[in-house]
Amino acid sequence: MRFVSWNVNGLRACLQKGFIDVVKELKPDFMCLQETKMQEGQAEIPLDDYNKYFNSAEKKGYSGTAVFTPHQPESVVYNGMEIEEHSHEGRMITLDMGSYYLVNVYTPNAKDGLLRIDYRMQWEDDLREYLMKLDKTKPVIYCGDLNVAHNEIDLKNPKANAGNAGFSDQERGKIDVLLKSGFTDTFRFMYPDAVGRYSWWSYRFNARKNNAGWRIDYFIVSDRIRDKIRNADILSDIYGSDHCPVLLDIDI
Numbered sequence: 001m002r003f004v005s006w007n008v009n010g011l012r013a014c015l016q017k018g019f020i021d022v023v024k025e026l027k028p029d030f031m032c033l034q035e036t037k038m039q040e041g042q043a044e045i046p047l048d049d050y051n052k053y054f055n056s057a058e059k060k061g062y063s064g065t066a067v068f069t070p071h072q073p074e075s076v077v078y079n080g081m082e083i084e085e086h087s088h089e090g091r092m093i094t095l096d097m098g099s100y101y102l103v104n105v106y107t108p109n110a111k112d113g114l115l116r117i118d119y120r121m122q123w124e125d126d127l128r129e130y131l132m133k134l135d136k137t138k139p140v141i142y143c144g145d146l147n148v149a150h151n152e153i154d155l156k157n158p159k160a161n162a163g164n165a166g167f168s169d170q171e172r173g174k175i176d177v178l179l180k181s182g183f184t185d186t187f188r189f190m191y192p193d194a195v196g197r198y199s200w201w202s203y204r205f206n207a208r209k210n211n212a213g214w215r216i217d218y219f220i221v222s223d224r225i226r227d228k229i230r231n232a233d234i235l236s237d238i239y240g241s242d243h244c245p246v247l248l249d250i251d252i
Contacts, residue, residue: 001029001030001249001250001251001252002026002027002028002029002030002247002248002249003028003029003030003032003102003141003143003219003247003248003249003250004026004028004030004031004032004235004245004246004247004248005032005033005034005104005143005144005145005217005218005219005245005246005247005248006022006031006032006033006034006217006241006243006244006245006246007033007034007035007106007144007145007200007217007241007242007243008033008034008035008036008240008241008243009035009037009241009242009243010035010036010037010038010241011033011036011037011038011043011045011066012037012038012042012043014240014241015043015045017239017240017241018239018240019240020045020046020047022238022240022245023047023050023068026235026245026247028068028247029069029070029071030067030068030069030071030095030102031050031067031068031069032065032066032067032093032102032104032143032144033065033066033067033068033104034064034065034104034105034106034144034145035063035064035106035145036054036056036063036064036065036066036090037061037062037063037064038054038056038061038064039054039056039060040052040054040056045068047068049070050068050069050070051068051069051070051071051072051073052066052067052068053066053067053068053069053076053078053093053095054066054090055078055079055090055091055092055093056090057088057089057090057091058088058089058090059088059089062089063089063090063091063106064089064090064106065090065091065092065093065104065105065106065144066093066104067093067095067102067104069095071097073095073096073097073102074096074097074098075095075096076093076094076095076096077093077094077096078090078092078093078094079092080092080094080103080130080134081126081127081130083126085119085122086123086126089108090106091105091106091107091108092104092105092106094134099138099139099252100138100139100140100141100225100252101134101137101138101139101140101141102140102141102143103130103131103134103140103141103142103143104143104144105127105142105143105144105145105146106144106145107120107123107124107127107144107145107146107147107148108120108123108147109147109165109166110147110165110166110168110170110171111165112164112165113165114165114168114170117165117168117170117171120170120171121170121174124171124174124178125174128174128177128178128181131178131181131183132181132182135182135183135222139221139222139224139225139252140183140221140222141219141220141221141222141225141248141250141252142183142218142219142220142221143217143218143219143220143246143248144217144218145200145216145217145243146175146216146217146218147165147166147171147216148166148167148171148172148174148175148216149161149166149167149172149214149215149216150172150175150176150185150188150215151172153193153194153195154198154214154215154216155167155198155213155214155215156196156198156211156212156213156214157212166214166216167214178220179220182222182223182224183220183221183222183223184220184221184222184223184226185218185220186218186219186220186221186226186229186232186248186250187215187218187219187232187233187234187246189226189229189232190229190231190232191232196211197215197234197236198211198213198214198215198234198236199213199214199215199216199217199234199236199243199244199246200213200214200215200216200217200242200243200244201213201214201242202242203242208242215234216243217234217243217244217245217246218246219232219246219247219248221248221250225250225252228250228251228252229248229249229250230249230250230251231247231248231249232246232247232248232249233246233247234246234247235247
């Protein structure tokens, strides 16, 4: 099975920048999107072979997730944590695929000055509890823009960004806790020492041209299926957003 995750930074804009060609080239079994910034039906998406599931934010043009797949899930849940505070921004879709769960997430940004760090910490705790609950039933594939670079190897300028949103001790610590709770970062499992591999670049300062980026997009899976991973990659040659897609091939 091939899974692709991509923060498209506005699906309507990305559709004008080759999105359909990317899907046709990669042929994913699951195309997981974040920051769609649209309501279902606001754009024509000519992928007739794919079922399309959208979770849109109440605020128009903001946040949002989607999953496109030719497969038929047993069920689709849009706000699986069932917590009111987390149910307004369209940040999660869970597909029950029978033998495993797929959880697509767009993690809230802690904001400049860590203005939203308290909410971010609550989100992380609630999400981890949710993933662990799912994992008790069947294995989990968790993906998305997690808005955190886990370790210094995961961004170009760790010293300059220490303590900033996306590289604060608090956010990095939550990834530590999650991975110690029975989950595996698939890219680092395959490439523990790979440097200069990033999935997001600022639009400023020629960041992408200079590869001054961050690895903040992930596939994280239950430990017990990590031996089934066949490939985990960051597709940095694909444009159309300030993020590039990340990929997981796994025998599941």
